[in-house]
Amino acid sequence: MKDYGLTEEQRLIRDSVHDLAHDKFGPHAATADKQYQAPVHNLKPLAEMGYTGLFMPEQYGGAGLGVMENVLVVEQIARYCANTAILYSCTDGATPRAILALGSEAQKHAYLPAIVRGELLTAWSMSEANAGSDVGNVQTRAVREGDDFVINGSKLWCTGAQVSDLFLVWVRLTNDTGMKGMGAVLVHRDTPGFTIGKHLDLLGLRGTGMAELVFENCRIPASNLLLEAGRMRELLGVLDADRITGNPPVCLGVAQAAFENIVRHVKDRQQFGKPLADNQGLQWKLADMAMDIEAARALLYRAAQRVDEGNPSIVDTSITKAFVNQMAVRVTNEAMQLAGACGLSEDYPYERYFRDVRGMSIGYGTVEIHKSSIAREVLSGRYTH
Ligand SMILES: Cc1cc2nc3c(=O)[nH]c(=O)nc-3n(C[C@H](O)[C@H](O)[C@H](O)COP(=O)(O)OP(=O)(O)OC[C@H]3O[C@@H](n4cnc5c(N)ncnc54)[C@H](O)[C@@H]3O)c2cc1C
Known part of the structure; x- marks a missing residue:
């Protein structure tokens, strides 16, 4: 492979991920696709080699590296198994970046080290039936009741939904229309009132566990609020970085x-x-x-x-x-x-x-x-x- 002006460390990361993906992921990529299996087990060797949480600061167990290293890792994984690359991006992508950039200290300590170890998979849930490109039209609501939020609504096209443990969910928090009334909450998979709905099979990427999400009087503690209303631009900023790496x-x-x-x-x-x-x-x-x-x-x-x-x-x-x-x-x-x-x-x-x-x-x-x-x-x- 050419050096493309990469540093020695970057070439080392690229080449070692290449070898792992070639030897271990490539031979099973067609089966994952045919059987609609999410190859989450592939994240384990990546975690063992220190490639999950690449961008995460060392205080949370990460390598503290940049977007370039993240790009190199995803490219090499995708060369042999696109489904693994997407699952890796789910857990080393937008949701952990958002928790790092916008989360409370308690949220960072609760989730980031486990994400870095590859033990906590995360998903990002924004899209709904009437909120696609028009993301400001999210209708899923989270209403404050005492020390809790109660969530009602449904989400579509959530990549990794079937295998993820923690979901970053875009919600409407106030009666303001558009982005102004929106914010984001963190929801654990096992929360009562939250169910993973229908498996959604798209043309490709059949091993990414995509599904709809359903919230019926789903109660989460107020401490799971990631972003209050009126600050969605900050969340979009996180997504911008992830659009390059993911x-x-x-x-x-x-x-x-x-x-x-x-x-x-x-x-x-x-x-x-x-x-x-x-x-x-x-x-x-x-x-x-x-x-x-x-x-x-x-x-x-x-x-x-x-x-x-x-x-x-x-x-x-x-x-x-x-x-x-x-x-x-x-x-x-x-x-x-x-x-x-x-x-x-x-x-x-x-x-x-x-x-x-x-x-x-x-x-x-x-x-x-x-x-x-x-x-x-x-x-x-x-x-x-
Ligand atoms: C592989 C894949 C993975 C995904 N993963 C996730 C995920 O993990 N989490 C999540 O929340 N969502 C996810 N999505 C959903 C994705 O974010 C939406 O599909 C996307 O935002 C487009 O919305 P839509 O499908 O409703 O299309 P629409 O918004 O209905 O658009 C339909 C067509 O109209 C065009 N269009 C719309 N508005 C305009 C405009 N103003 N000007 C010009 N053209 C326009 C679009 O470009 C498109 O061609 C995923 C989708 C795919 C395909």
């Missing part, structure tokens, strides 16, 4: 895997008495794929470095997320085409690669919503180079 590296890792496999395939497969790779038209397709992947990696690594240097930007995040999402759909789709009928067969990985990245253009903010963010910055004059 989604684009999964797409990049899967696209890389599709590319490597298809290069081998077109060199091996003979048609008309010669390898497919001898056709110039197919060579140009490979060149397009290589160009796409290199551009995506450069964008992603640059965005991660900027966050680590203390210069995050909405434009960097949105350009990176939208470009890497679209690149992965192009590359995995082209790999299916180059593999012919094998590309569509479940006996080969190509259709799974395509299915796994397709939903990433919708999760973590759709490509269209990110393009609107980019356009807003461009038109306002804030976007310069």
